[in-house]
Amino acid sequence: MAVSHIRYGAGVSKEVGMDLQNMGAKNVCLMTDKNLSQLPPVQVVMDSLVKNDIDFKFYDNVRVEPTDSSFMDAIEFAKKGAFDAYVAVGGGSTMDTCKAANLYASSPHSDFLDYVNAPIGKGQPVTVPLKPLIAVPTTSGTGSETTGIAVFDYQNLKVKTGIASRAIRPTLGLIDPLHTLYLPDRVVANSGFDVLCHALESYTALPYHMRSPCPSNPIARPAYQGSNPISDIWAVHALRIVAKYLKRAVRNPDDVEARSQMHLASAFAGIGFGNAGVHLCHGMSYPISGLVKTYKAKAYNVDHPLVPHGLSVVLTSPAVFTFTAQMFPERHLETAEILGADVRTARIQDAGPVLADTLRKFLFDLDVDDGLAALGYSPADIPALVKGTLPQERVTKLAPRPQSEEDLSALFEASMKLY
Amino acid sequence: MAVSHIRYGAGVSKEVGMDLQNMGAKNVCLMTDKNLSQLPPVQVVMDSLVKNDIDFKFYDNVRVEPTDSSFMDAIEFAKKGAFDAYVAVGGGSTMDTCKAANLYASSPHSDFLDYVNAPIGKGQPVTVPLKPLIAVPTTSGTGSETTGIAVFDYQNLKVKTGIASRAIRPTLGLIDPLHTLYLPDRVVANSGFDVLCHALESYTALPYHMRSPCPSNPIARPAYQGSNPISDIWAVHALRIVAKYLKRAVRNPDDVEARSQMHLASAFAGIGFGNAGVHLCHGMSYPISGLVKTYKAKAYNVDHPLVPHGLSVVLTSPAVFTFTAQMFPERHLETAEILGADVRTARIQDAGPVLADTLRKFLFDLDVDDGLAALGYSPADIPALVKGTLPQERVTKLAPRPQSEEDLSALFEASMKLY
Numbered sequence A, B: 001m002a003v004s005h006i007r008y009g010a011g012v013s014k015e016v017g018m019d020l021q022n023m024g025a026k027n028v029c030l031m032t033d034k035n036l037s038q039l040p041p042v043q044v045v046m047d048s049l050v051k052n053d054i055d056f057k058f059y060d061n062v063r064v065e066p067t068d069s070s071f072m073d074a075i076e077f078a079k080k081g082a083f084d085a086y087v088a089v090g091g092g093s094t095m096d097t098c099k100a101a102n103l104y105a106s107s108p109h110s111d112f113l114d115y116v117n118a119p120i121g122k123g124q125p126v127t128v129p130l131k132p133l134i135a136v137p138t139t140s141g142t143g144s145e146t147t148g149i150a151v152f153d154y155q156n157l158k159v160k161t162g163i164a165s166r167a168i169r170p171t172l173g174l175i176d177p178l179h180t181l182y183l184p185d186r187v188v189a190n191s192g193f194d195v196l197c198h199a200l201e202s203y204t205a206l207p208y209h210m211r212s213p214c215p216s217n218p219i220a221r222p223a224y225q226g227s228n229p230i231s232d233i234w235a236v237h238a239l240r241i242v243a244k245y246l247k248r249a250v251r252n253p254d255d256v257e258a259r260s261q262m263h264l265a266s267a268f269a270g271i272g273f274g275n276a277g278v279h280l281c282h283g284m285s286y287p288i289s290g291l292v293k294t295y296k297a298k299a300y301n302v303d304h305p306l307v308p309h310g311l312s313v314v315l316t317s318p319a320v321f322t323f324t325a326q327m328f329p330e331r332h333l334e335t336a337e338i339l340g341a342d343v344r345t346a347r348i349q350d351a352g353p354v355l356a357d358t359l360r361k362f363l364f365d366l367d368v369d370d371g372l373a374a375l376g377y378s379p380a381d382i383p384a385l386v387k388g389t390l391p392q393e394r395v396t397k398l399a400p401r402p403q404s405e406e407d408l409s410a411l412f413e414a415s416m417k418l419y
Helices: A012-024 A040-051 A068-081 A092-106 A175-180 A185-204 A227-250 A256-276 A280-290 A308-312 A317-324 A329-338 A348-365 A379-389 A405-414 B012-022 B041-049 B068-081 B094-105 B177-182 B186-202 B229-251 B256-276 B280-290 B309-314 B317-324 B331-337 B348-365 B379-389 B407-414
Strands: A005-008 A028-033 A056-062 A085-090 A134-138 A150-153 A159-164 A170-173 B005-008 B028-033 B054-061 B085-090 B132-139 B149-154 B161-165 B172-175
Touching: A005 A012, A005 A256, A012 A040, A012 A085, A012 A134, A012 A170, A012 B229, A028 A040, A028 A068, A028 A092, A028 B161, A040 A056, A040 A085, A040 A175, A056 A068, A056 A092, A068 A092, A068 A150, A068 A348, A085 A092, A092 A134, A092 A150, A092 A159, A134 A256, A150 A308, A159 A280, A170 A256, A170 B186, A175 A256, A175 B348, A185 A256, A185 A280, A185 A317, A185 A329, A227 A256, A227 A329, A227 B005, A227 B054, A227 B229, A227 B256, A256 B054, A256 B229, A280 A317, A280 A379, A280 A405, A317 A348, A329 A348, A379 A405, B005 B012, B005 B256, B012 B041, B012 B085, B012 B132, B012 B172, B028 B041, B028 B068, B028 B186, B041 B054, B041 B085, B041 B132, B041 B177, B054 B068, B054 B094, B068 B094, B085 B094, B094 B132, B094 B149, B094 B161, B132 B256, B161 B280, B172 B256, B177 B256, B186 B256, B186 B309, B186 B317, B186 B331, B229 B256, B229 B331, B280 B309, B280 B317, B280 B379, B280 B407, B317 B407, B331 B348, B379 B407
Parallel strands: A005 A170, A028 A056, A028 A085, A085 A134, A134 A170, B005 B172, B028 B054, B028 B085, B085 B132, B132 B172
Antiparallel strands: A150 A159, B149 B161
């Protein structure tokens, strides 16, 4: 496994100008989205660039939940700019867009689908050298500052997919908890659910020695290698932080300790799942957000229907872990205990329901919508949701239990209502 | 913090030829020491290079516990070879020698002292690009495959010092537990003590926000930044493995599980202390091994007196942690508990003695020499040992409690006899 360089602390994002100077950068691309462009996290970074005499161009056209065409727009900007370094200030959408811009500007003759995950794209390995990218996360969920993954909606197929390569991992992540003090409570909750599922899925993913295929050449091995002794450490540690701090971080924007800890947990879980991978909650989340009809999440200032990523991931978690607990029930029970369940009298064969009940209670306490039905889905949508999940083999094959189409239908069905 | 890429598993060292091919290497330097040069770990790597058509030159002149002149010899070899990649197969001595060879061959006009830690050397930051270095550890102690540190005896001053820069960290560590099955029990024990002290020292080091100086430019900050929330995770986890597996690994060479776990613990502790740093046990160990008179460790096949690094580190640990426990007694008590002490009735003010007693028992159980006296030192040597410790400020300043010369004298005095 590998981990990018991260630096943590209140105010570290002020150092970005010095870091760029140390890298010898002279022509920098600063990316963000329109919501953030006037806010302190971007202002702090701009001030640091100016103070350190770093020339930069500003791109604030990142789409929240990006698409192939929004990626393309950023790529065009990057190609024209001929930048020698990138800075992404924002959530997963911004960091992922910036990774794609850096990749395709560094590989200008590639077709967009060349690097997109198979079977939707060609999944070619990245062999071109990329420019340094400094990621400054402003949400506490994606962990994108530590991963080599960039996710987007592929509009033709109405499905989420992405690019996965160690080569696109940021050179440096500046994890500045001060940025999280501006987040609305719903954003903190939904981002936190992403951390929760990164930790739970990577900890319960198929172990690295049971994954197939096992390419003999290391370069051909996927970024998502299955659970392993190193990713386990990160997953469990992130989960403990979520259990202790997420509710506090959601309920009180001034709880600096809780919001700081969640910002760190996001990176920890990112390091874990960036090596181990995720599985069914993420695999099934892509059509849930991709097929959205009219649902617009509260507190998200966007001009299009939107199911926030963390929400789309967590709503299936009770059903998913009930299904997967047949394999590795001890791990499922262990995570339930970390999340607060009293497992002293639990039977090992009840690990799935015990974890599911714990998750339902956790979500209820945090005022989460009551299942997929509350997002506008009905049983009639299930075939389309299943169809959107099938191409997500890169993650769904890491589930500890194989799934038939009938299994997936049943999981969506069971996720329509939670409480 | 940053962590290099590591790959763990039985047989991963066979993949080194493919890794070099993937890196485009055409002219490789393979380094090891004479004890290992005919043994399976080197043979496996050579076979992989041949099988993948990688041209290489073989250097087996690494000195166990290297010196400036043994470093120099390897550097000359590297300069003449104009290599495009390096492979180090061995313990810390080999990996550290290879790091130095790569550094100075990449910076041919530098004087040797330019990159050596101040105050002995100039401690210049490394700005030249280095060649890829793949480290294949064969002992379970140093964690050198994960760190940017190369330690050697500076013969003029009869003292250990080193080079510390993120730039010399290996590109890839191949952690193959099969290699550890050949180790004599004393080598397993002494290497394990290095892991033990890496974990204990990095966990009790001054926290990163209390360290001084605090350079405002990130590039000027030391590799050893003080204990922090990320290094803590690695330290505690490595300590748990040491507590559970070290005795088994020493006592039974066929206990594959125990030896595998210790091989992983070595890397984990390396990731931890490579970011946080070590303090007094390591700072005081350098003169202990540097001033050695006639002691030759059992099972080490060398033609010169030798105190193995892990032994020189661990013998002062009961005295050191008794001294440091005034600061952060909770952490000292926590580590005692991990190492098997019953702390339920311990008073917090007794944290130091409790940890010291636990360590003494641990060492006694593993047949460790009874203190510095057993290595041939007497009270008359203490002034020289103190004098040899004073230049080790880079680490001793990370101790949670500052030390006067009198304090250091008392620590050496208290370490003359353990049981």
